[in-house]
Amino acid sequence: MAFTITVADTGERFPCAEGQNVLAAMVRLGRRDIPVGCRGGGCGICRVQVLGAARYRTLKMSRAQVSAADEARGIALACKLLPEADLTVKALGLLECRLNPVAGGAPHRG
Amino acid sequence: MSFRGVMRPGHAVIRVLEMEPAVTHYVERLGLIKTNEDAQGRVYLKAWDEHDAFSIVLREADAPGLDVMAFKVHGTAELDRLEADLRAYGVNCERVAAGELADCGHRVRFEIPTGHAIELYAEKKYVGNLVGNHNPNPWPEGLKGMQVYRFDHCLLYGPKLADNLDLFTNVLGFDLTERIVTPDGGLLATFFSCSNKAHDIAFVHHDVPDKFHHASFMLMTWEEVLRAADIMSMHDIAIDIGPTRHGITRGRTIYFFDPSGNRNEVFCGDYTWYPDREPITWEAGEIGRAIFYHDRRLNENFLGVVT
Ligand code: FES
Numbered sequence: 119m120a121f122t123i124t125v126a127d128t129g130e131r132f133p134c135a136e137g138q139n140v141l142a143a144m145v146r147l148g149r150r151d152i153p154v155g156c157r158g159g160g161c162g163i164c165r166v167q168v169l170g171a172a173r174y175r176t177l178k179m180s181r182a183q184v185s186a187a188d189e190a191r192g193i194a195l196a197c198k199l200l201p202e203a204d205l206t207v208k209a210l211g212l213l214e215c216r217l218n219p220v221a222g223g224a225p226h227r228g
Numbered sequence: 229m230s231f232r233g234v235m236r237p238g239h240a241v242i243r244v245l246e247m248e249p250a251v252t253h254y255v256e257r258l259g260l261i262k263t264n265e266d267a268q269g270r271v272y273l274k275a276w277d278e279h280d281a282f283s284i285v286l287r288e289a290d291a292p293g294l295d296v297m298a299f300k301v302h303g304t305a306e307l308d309r310l311e312a313d314l315r316a317y318g319v320n321c322e323r324v325a326a327g328e329l330a331d332c333g334h335r336v337r338f339e340i341p342t343g344h345a346i347e348l349y350a351e352k353k354y355v356g357n358l359v360g361n362h363n364p365n366p367w368p369e370g371l372k373g374m375q376v377y378r379f380d381h382c383l384l385y386g387p388k389l390a391d392n393l394d395l396f397t398n399v400l401g402f403d404l405t406e407r408i409v410t411p412d413g414g415l416l417a418t419f420f421s422c423s424n425k426a427h428d429i430a431f432v433h434h435d436v437p438d439k440f441h442h443a444s445f446m447l448m449t450w451e452e453v454l455r456a457a458d459i460m461s462m463h464d465i466a467i468d469i470g471p472t473r474h475g476i477t478r479g480r481t482i483y484f485f486d487p488s489g490n491r492n493e494v495f496c497g498d499y500t501w502y503p504d505r506e507p508i509t510w511e512a513g514e515i516g517r518a519i520f521y522h523d524r525r526l527n528e529n530f531l532g533v534v535t
């Protein structure tokens with residue numbers, strides 16, 4: 119059984135098989151609607167918010183990236199997000215706003 | 229060799245989300261050997277060509293990342309001297325009792341300017357490598373997966389690289405081997421050796437302190453690096469980049485991820501460092517080829533994806 123994942127930001131849709139995580143389903147199609155990093159629930163780059171009333175489960179995710187409060191309001195790491203129905207997700211990106219030291223100007227000195 | 233003081237990376241304690249898949253990854257895929265498990269459930273691992281009881285400790289936790297990287301010091305007198313030097317420099321040191329990690333002597337633990345915990349220790353149980361010291365064979369049979377030879381170095385992300393450079397070179401006795409500098413003289417990255425290697429620990433500037441980029445394991449040949457990549461595809465391990473070449477250190481490399489999202493590296497080949505060499509300088513505009521020599525640009529994950 120496959121569910122349809124809709125990415126709210128772009129309106130793009132892709133299928134995700136039962137038992138497959140949302141990020142892996144997207145990567146298999148060569149898509150980049152959600153940023154891809156460690157694929158292990160550690161780095162937080164694939165953070166998404168699941169919109170509306172939705173059925174899904176998650177595997178263990180880094181608490182540094184998704185707090186219990188986040189989880190309660192539908193925030194998850196797409197690489198640990200297993201749909202149990204069609205889902206609409208919004209890509210959130212990293213928790214911390216990290217300055218890119220190359221593109222973003224001078225690094226701290228000292 | 230005449231190097232004394234801080235000798236080499238001794239161990240890294242890596243946090244994982246779930247122990248079982250982590251052990252499968254580090255034992256069955258990288259080829260580390262499980263040597264111990266303690267009452268807290270921490271799992272102790274070593275590579276086949278390492279002589280001490282462990283070099284990687286896995287600890288299950290709510291968030292992945294690096295608890296600590298520890299260096300082995302040549303003897304207790306040197307450890308005492310380094311502890312005194314650190315205190316005199318103004319670094320708070322904590323003594324962790326012998327046996328807190330099984331088979332390891334007391335550790336001197338302190339925080340460096342990038343926010344990471346570093347430890348020094350002088351004693352760890354000697355168990356020998358898998359071929360022994362008496363008429364040894366060149367390698368042991370029956371190794372698993374990538375068959376890594378040793379835990380080699382870590383790359384860590386954090387702020388205050390200039391302060392960190394001063395601590396590592398002027399107190400801990402490391403040499404700066406390579407650096408990436410901005411046009412105004414700021415440091416984007418620093419690579420340090422306490423030995424004959426091109427790096428034993430390295431840092432990249434990052435605003436958030438105490439971040440873990442990768443733990444690296446040594447292979448001997450490019451063919452072994454390629455074979456490691458084959459194993460990653462056989463077992464659907466997430467590859468970050470490679471096999472490719474680093475400009476910095478000249479290493480031939482693959483970056484990949486453990487099941488908790490911690491980045492690992494397997495690599496072979498760098499140059500021999502001697503303390504009378506001048507450090508290598510890379511300009512920030514050349515950071516692409518400094519890090520990934522063939523792509524000549526950073527991949528999107530190099531700066532942002534850490535645990
Ligand atoms: S890709 Fe790193 S947490 Fe999902």
Ligand SMILES: [Fe+2]
Pocket residue numbers: 381382383442444493
């Ligand atoms: Fe490395």
